[in-house]
Amino acid sequence: MSGRHPVWHYDGRSAVRHDATITYGPQGFEMAGEGVAFQSHRWADLAYRGEKREGALYGLKSDAGWQIGLPDPLPDDLRGFLPKPQRYGGFIDKIGLVPASIALVVISAGVIFGAIKAPEIVAPLVPMSWERAMGDAMVGDLGGRICETPESRKAIDAMVARLGSKGEPVEVNIANIDMVNAVALPGGKILIFRGLLQEAKNADELAGVLGHEIGHIRNRDVMVSLLRQMGLTVILGGANPDMAGALSSLASASFSREAESEADDYSIKLMQKASVSPDATAGFFDRLSEGEEELGQAAEAFSYLSSHPMSEKREKAFRESKLPGARHTPVITAEQWRAIVDACANDPDVKEGSDLMF
Amino acid sequence: MGIGGPDRTAFEWQGNWQAFLPIALTNGLLTIVTLGIYRFWATTRERQYFWANTRFIDDQLEWTGKGLELFFGAIIAFFVLLVPIVGIQFLAQYLVLNGMPVVAGILGLITYLLLFWLIGFAIFRGLRYRLSRTSWHGIHGGSDEPGTGFATSYLWKTIVGFIPLGLLIPWASTKLFKERWESMSFGPHNFVANPNWLNLMKRFGLFYVLPVLAAILGGGALWKGGDDVGSVGAGAAAAGLLVLFFYIALPIISLVYFAAYARETVGSVKLASLEFDFTARSSDWLMLALGNLAIWFAAVIVGLIGAFVFGGFGALMSQGGEVDPVMAMITAGSSGFLIILSFLIPLMLVGPFLRYRNWAFFIRHMEAGGEVNLADLTQSETAALRQGEGLLDAFDMGAV
Structure with a gap:
């Protein structure tokens, strides 16, 4: 035995505080004091319990109530024998705060990357019938906000048939929502918003957008996005309920840039096969890109960050897709186009939608 | 051993924010890099600091809970x-879409009641867990009751409290306080609590008097405005009164009521020959609330300044004619990242420091009188809970 140090001691049976002295060596220590049964313990049986104002607290692994406190300052040899203090817990104390933080950042980044990438592999394996059931449960009839007349239904069907996409049937509807947008939803559903119809000059302009949304469905992008959102919600939400919603929807609400470009390519191929002119769609993007020009250099930078390719680039892609010697005809007749545009005005029992929904 | 006295109170807060700051900062860092999972260990480290700097009579408290327990609790929740x-x-949703809205409604009602029951259960289990992990002189507290009985009582008493226009809310909350505390023990002793809800009714009445007063004043302003040429001014005055009522008067009444509630309930608690007291007055609660609000504002302002600095830096870099798009992307990305960080860091410190202030406030106003016989204060024989208050956390009710 090499040294002595005063301790205070609670035996865990009663609240009486004992002042005692330990006599210690490399293997362990003996404790004696008034009202304390003489006892000896090995260092290996001791566990760090925390810091008190007078000094560090240690307990016995085998006895939850037993504890000793060692008043500061501790002699160096005693400090060397005692169990190492725990600050952050577990392996962080072993390898240090900074290395542990770096390792954890790498692991977390890997987990998030996995949650973003894995759905691209998993989504095609989900049966379309499941997705369809999910889509029905999630969307329903949009609370009566779908515009439809017998003429508009025929016209839309004619347009989808003309584009002639192979695969499971898609369900295209017009939503009474004042936004220049169209969305692909789970279960092969496509919604065209009323605002887009008002902005488009003719049916060929709509054909490019419709082809694009059909592309998302054929590429299973909707399922990818859905799985991504679920994955991120579980990963971030298990521990951080308040942050999860905001972050995961931010990270997964829109399709990736690659998915957008691929959907454009798909749309271009459909239009080439169907002999529909891509010029109208290009013109549509041209009009949209006018707004972006004012942003200039900044828009260029932001297009890397935002999910949609810049309208200017999309316009170019459509414009240059024209095959030499191709003979184009309008995708549907002017009458059919009018039936689509006026569907919301002519549908007597449609409800007005809020644009906050999407 | 006699305790308390004018020069040395039974409870004393001995912590300081400078010592707490490194804990809060490293907790924030580790919580971010673990995508939030570290927060259970962060809570444990916070409590270890709070408890270890709370002196009761001659020794500090000890928090013996573990992060892993809280983690398991959250998974169970x-x-x-x-x-x-x-x-x-x-x-x-399926039932509604398939033409069974009544069944769906009943299902919704049952779910709502069940959730209410679970809140009561969570309150009980949370208290039980905290007492079982609070150690003083090596002795801890706890309870042998599972909390299901309390949960049922919580459900029906709360409903009954609301039925007569909310008039019985003080009755329900004091009865529930008594029920849960009298199920708890520390060492061999059971807690006793006998708060009298009638003592709270005068202040609770303010909730009924004030709206009437506001209506009379508002109506008066409108009526007087009718005589004047510009009734726009009267409308504005009425609107101002409404804002005053909801954002100033109502929170202050709640505070005034809650101050009385805390004094009445905590002041009625006894443990063996110990009698507890809580001394915070309405003005103390007001200062606590204002201080907490100031912390929020300070964090948001610091975040905004940071965001402006980094946002301005990003804009500056992307200007100036020919810029390589890759460089522009890196600049935009990194300044976006810095903007997020400049918000995240001050906001991550808000929670810990609010909890710090709340705990210090609680301890500063706790008093106890009577005797503690240390030899009689033997170890608690209550069963140890294996998981933390995850359920309480899930309802966003974790106070400390």
Whole structure:
């Protein structure tokens, strides 16, 4: 035995505080004091319990109530024998705060990357019938906000048939929502918003957008996005309920840039096969890109960050897709186009939608 | 051993924020890099500091809880709560879409009642867990009751409290305070609590008097405005009164009531020959609330300044004619990242420091009188809970 140090001691049976002295060596220590049964313990049986104002607290692994406190300052040899203090817990104390933080950042980044990438592999394996059931449960009839007349239904069907996409049937509807947008939803559903119809000059302009949304469905992008959102919600939400919603929807609400470009390519191929002119769609993007020009250099930078390719680039892609010697005809007749545009005005029992929904 | 006295109170807060700051900062860092999972260990480290700097008579408290327990508690809460709720939501949606709205409504009502029951259960289990992990002189507290009885009582008493226009809310809350505390023990002794709800009714009456007063004043302003030429001014005055009522008067009444509630309930608690007291007055509570608000504002302002600095830096870099798009992307990305960080860091410190202030406030105003016989204060024989207050956390009710 090499040294002595005063301790205070609670035996865990009663609240009486004992002042005692330990006599210690490399293997362990003996404790004696008034009202304390003489006892000896090995260092290996001791566990760090925390810091008190007078000094560090240690307990016995085998006895939850037993504890000793060692008043500061501790002699160096005693400090060397005692169990190492725990600050952050577990392996962080072993390898240090900074290395542990770096390792954890790498692991977390890997987990998030996995949650973003894995759905691209998993989504095609989900049966379309499941997705369809999910889509029905999630969307329903949009609370009566779908515009439809017998003429508009025929016209839309004619347009989808003309584009002639192979695969499971898609369900295209017009939503009474004042936004220049169209969305692909789970279960092969496509919604065209009323605002887009008002902005488009003719049916060929709509054909490019419709082809694009059909592309998302054929590429299973909707399922990818859905799985991504679920994955991120579980990963971030298990521990951080308040942050999860905001972050995961931010990270997964829109399709990736690659998915957008691929959907454009798909749309271009459909239009080439169907002999529909891509010029109208290009013109549509041209009009949209006018707004972006004012942003200039900044828009260029932001297009890397935002999910949609810049309208200017999309316009170019459509414009240059024209095959030499191709003979184009309008995708549907002017009458059919009018039936689509006026569907919301002519549908007597449609409800007005809020644009906050999407 | 006699305790208390004018120069040395039984409870004393001995911490300081400078010592707490490194804990809060490293907790924030580790919580971010673990995508939030570290927060259970962060809570444990916070409590270890709070408890270890709280002196009761001659020794500090000790928090013996572990991060892993809180983590397990949260996982259990996830399965008990989130999974069934999502399932029920899908079922209800299915029922509505298939023409069974009444069944869906009944299902919704049952779910709501069940959730209410679970809140009571969570309150009980949370208190039980905290007492079982609070050690003083090596002795801890706890309870042998599972909390199901309390949960049922919580459900019906709360409903009854609301029925007569809310008049019985003080009755319900004081009875529930008594029920849960009298189920708890420390060492061999059971807690006793006898708060009298009638003592709270004068202040609770303010909730009924003030709206009437506001209506009279508002009506008066409008009526007087009718005589004047510009009734726009009267409308504005009425609107101003409404804002005053909801954002200033109502919170202050709540504070005034809650100050009385805390004094009445905590002041009625006894443990063996110990009698507890809580001394915070309405003005103390007001200062606490204002200080907490100031911390929020300070964090948001610091975040905004940071965002402006980094946002301005990013804009500056992307200007100036020919810029390589890759460089522009890196600049935009990194300044975006810095903007997020400049918000995240001050906001991550808000929670810990609010909890710090709340705990210090609680301890500063706690008093105890009477005797503690240390030899009689033997170890608690209550069963140890294996998981933390995850359920309480899930309802966002974790106070400390």
